[in-house]
Amino acid sequence: MKVVMLIDSLRDGGKERRATELLQGLSRYSDVDCKVILLKDNIHYKEVLDLNFEVIVFKRVYKRDISVFKKIYDVIKNYQPDIIHSWGSMPSIFCLPAVLLQKKTFINAMISNSVCPVMSKNWIRSKITFPFSDVILANSNIGIKSYHVPQSKAMVIRNGFCMSRVENLPDRDSVIDEFDWHDRKDHFFIGMVASIDYRKDFPLFIEAANQFLGSNSNVTFLVIGDGPDKNAVETMVAPGSKENILFLGKRRGVERLVNMLDIGVLCTHGEGTSNAIMEYMACKKPVVATNVPGNAELLKDGELGVLVERGSRMELIDAWQKMKDNQSFAQELGQKAYNYITEHMDNKVVVQQYVDLYHQLTQ
CATH class of the missing domain: 3.40.50.2000 (Glycogen Phosphorylase B;)
Structure with a gap:
């Protein structure tokens, strides 16, 4: 099974720690392979680089650098993943062309907070991406409720904790x-x-x-x-x-x-x-x-x-x-x-x- 994960960065943060610990866990499964796509060259959790997964950085040259859409599309086309798993609202936007044109299964995990004000960036991006998501993932029930996620697509997987810490x-x-x-x-x-x-x-x-x-x-x-x-x-x-x-x-x-x-x-x-x-x-x-x-x-x-x-x-x-x-x-x-x-x-x-x-x- 092949999975592409998209995330803004692996800076020091809660969402980034969750993604890192998931990747570490997935590395123990012989039937799972991953490619990790970052939108910023900011890697605090460098242990990801020690895994047997390819990490690709598509750093935006400027804020509205639309070339990133094509770069991500090409990686997905060549790799042919079974699942696209995005972390964050902008990664969810950037993977949409591949989801739609290549008909890929899409896990949209952009929800990690408890509020979504109307007309905020996250609200707009959720309205764009939710209709094309197979699963909309949050780490709390309040997140699902705040983003008004359709029940047919909603799923909660709570944060894991690596007890070795x-x-x-x-x-x-x-x-x-x-x-x-x-x-x-x-x-x-x-x-x-x-x-x-x-x-x-x-x-x-x-x-x-x-x-x-x-x-x-x-x-x-x-x-x-x-x-x-x-x-x-x-x-x-x-x-x-x-x-x-x-x-x-x-x-x-x-x-x-x-x-x-x-x-x-x-x-x-x-x-x-x-x-x-x-x-x-x-x-x-x-x-x-x-x-x-x-x-x-x-x-x-x-x-x-x-x-x-x-x-x-x-x-x-x-x-x-x-x-x-x-x-x-x-x-x-x-x-x-x-x-x-x-x-x-x-x-x-x-x-x-x-x-x-x-x-x-x-x-």
Whole structure:
């Protein structure tokens, strides 16, 4: 079985990690061959280059470089794949000529978020590509709903998690030594891993942290990530909280930091399937997250973590305090979340779901 995958790039991002881990999983199947087409020469996940799959970069010379349509069309014509699998709205647009003229089976996996405003770029591209897609794939039910996907074409395959990422992680003391945090050895660590931009509610996180520190001095808050709103968010830290709210920037190997947390947090205005929450779950950390549909799906409506209403600083503070005061409750939540992710979201399970879909479409 031959598969062409199209994706904008393999930069450091959630969608790109998912595609990379799928390709790694597919490489273990002797009956699957892939060609990977990138639209940008940006490869963070270089492990893809070690697989026995050809990686082709068709970098656009300028934004509206229509020559890319023909280049992709020619690759597909020569390779004759059984399936075209696109990741992202522009890759879905670029493969349309081959889908239509060569009559190829098309998996359109452009949905990885939870909102699709009318007349936005994604809304327009979905209207163009959905009619010609055999399967429209999302990683959450809220994504399917937001894009108004026809039920006859809709399918959800959730993000997989490669459990090897959390094997042999350094212990808490090693991370404390790495950052020279020896005066924080008895601290309770609360962290949020996310891009610092309009999609995440870092203002709520900081406001709640400022207030929480008023009655809990032995707590350190970690902001792990970077983004355009970082400077604005930093200015929200109260003068008396600056020593206890640390901005660590974007980090490779973020799992070692997640592993030292006592609570993993995600304050957000909307979400599909959160990679950060999955990292918390895989490290057995109790999760406190905003009650938006994607988070509620992942945390089973509060069964696997605590959900707080959007914008509710007091609910967030109460959840942190409960976990700090009752650490057996927090550990029980973390263990339940870990059990769920290993049983249902291990990358091997998810890769098999893709392979089953490929076989179903080619029979």
